[in-house]
Amino acid sequence: MRNNIILAIVVPLLTVILSFLLATMVTVGGSSTGVARGLKGSNVYRIVSFFPYTIPAIVIGVIWSQVYDPSKGMLNGFLTHLPFGIGGHFNSFAWLGEVKSAMPASVFVIIWGFVGFYMVLFVAAIKGIPAELYDAARIDGAGRMRTMWSVTLPMVRETVQTAYVYLGVVALDAFVYMAALNPTGGPNNTTLTMSQDLYKTAFTEGHFGRACAMGVVLAGLTLIFAAIVFGVNRLIARREQ
Template identity: 40%
Template sequence: MSRLRAHLFVAGFLIAPVALYLVFVISPYIQAFQIALTDWRGVAASPNYVGFENFLTMFGDEVFWAALRHHGVLLVALPVLTIGISLLFAFLLNLGGGQRGGTMTGVWGSKFYRVVFFFPQVLAVAVVGVLFQAVYRPDDSGVINGVLIRLGVEPVGWLTEPSIAFWAIIAVMVWQAVGFYVVLFSAGMAAIPRDVFEAAALDGAGRFRLFFSITLPLLWDTLQVGWVYLGIAAFDGFALVQVLSVDRGGPDNSTTVLPLEIWKTAFSYSDFGYASAMGVALFFLTITFAALTLRVSKRERIEL
C-alpha cells in the first residue's frame, strides 16, 4: 500500500508537466506531419490532402538541396572547429600551467580567461548577428576591412561573396559556441582525479602526452555529448543566417539553411504544407544524426 501511495504521489507531480509536454511539444509535431500531406495556405479551415506531393516537390527543389549541402558542411565544420578550439582552451585553463606546489594548475590568468570565453553566451543571437554585421561591413567602417584597408589590402565582401559568405557565418557560430564548450569540457576535466595527471607528470609526460593519452580518453563521454549538441545545432543556424546573410540566405542561396527556408516558405509565401514537409525532413535528419552519432561513438567507459 505504501508503494502504491508513493507511485500515486510521483504521478501527481508528473501529470501537469507531461500534459504540457504533450500539448506544446508532441501535438505540434503530430500536426506538422498532418499538414505536410496537405496544400494548406494558412487560411482554409479544411485543406486539401495531396499525399506525398510536397515531398516529391521538395526532392526536386534546388534550394532544398543547397540548404542540405550547407547542413552537411556545418555537420563537419561546426563540431570539429568548436570542439577542437574548446578542448585546447579548456586544457590550458585547467592543466596548461603544469605543476605548481605539487598540483596541476591552469595557465596564468585562467580565471579571467574563463569569463572572457564565456562572454558570448550571455549575448542574444540577434545581438551577436548585429555585432558581426559591423565586423563584416564591406567598407572601411567594418572592423576587419578597416584594418585591411589601412594595411593596403583590398576590402573583402565577407557576406556578399558567395564563396566565403557561409564560412564567415560559420566563424560566428564557432565564436559564439566555444565559451559554452570550454565550460563543459572544464567541468569534465575537473571530474578527473588530479592524482592521474600528477602521476603522469612525475613519470615525465609532457602537455602533449597528458592531453592525448589521458585527457581525451577520460573525457570521451563529455565529447560525445558535445558532438551531438553541436550536430543538432548544425541543423539550425536560423537566427544568425537571417541576420547576417544578404537577402535572407543569399547571395544566390549560398548561405541558406533549412530552418530559414521553412520560415520563408511558411510566412513569406504562405505555403504551410510545403514548409511542414521540409520540417518533417529536418526532424528525421536530426533524429537520425543523433542516433547514429551515439551509436558510432559508443565505447567502453574508463573507470578510475
C-alpha cells in the same frame, strides 16, 4: 541541405576542438612540474571566453553583420591598414557577399558565440578527473599533448559526445545566425539553410503543408546526426577496451 550538412560537420568539430584545448589550458595546461594547474590568469580567460555566450544569438548576428560591412565595417577598416599592399585587397570587400567567404564568415560567427560556453562545460568535466591520474602520467614522462590525448580526453568523452550532439542540433538549425547575417541566403544561396527555406515557404509563400514536410525532414536529419555521433563514440570506446 548541402549547407546544413557543411555546418553540421564543421561547426561542432571546430567548436569542440577549440573549447577542449582552451579548457585544458586553463585547468591543467600550466607548469609541467608540481601540482597540475592551469595557465596563469586562467580565471580571466574563462570570463573573456564565456562573455560571447551571454549575448543573444540575434544580437551576435547583427553585431557581426556590421563588423563585416564592406564600406564601414570594423574588419575591413582594420585590414585595409595592413602593410606591403595587402590591405588593398580588403577595400570594400563584401565578406557576406562573396561566394568564397560568405559561409566561412558565418561559420566563424557561430563558433565565436559557442566556444566559451563549451569551454566552461569541459572545464567542469576536467575538474572531476582525479589528480592522481595526471601525477601518474607525469611520472611516466608524458608531456602535455600526450597527457591531454591519453588522460583528459578519454575521461571526458561523454561530455564531448553531449557537446557534439548539441552543437550539431544548432548547426542543423542555425536560423537566427544566418537570418541576421544573410537574410536572403547569401550569394547564389551559399548560406541558405533548411530552416530559412522552411520559414520562407511557410510565411512568405504560404505553403504550410510543404513547410511541415521540410520540418519533418530536418527533424529526421537531426536524429540521424545524433545516432551517428553516439555510434562513433561507442565504437571508439570498444576499441580502447
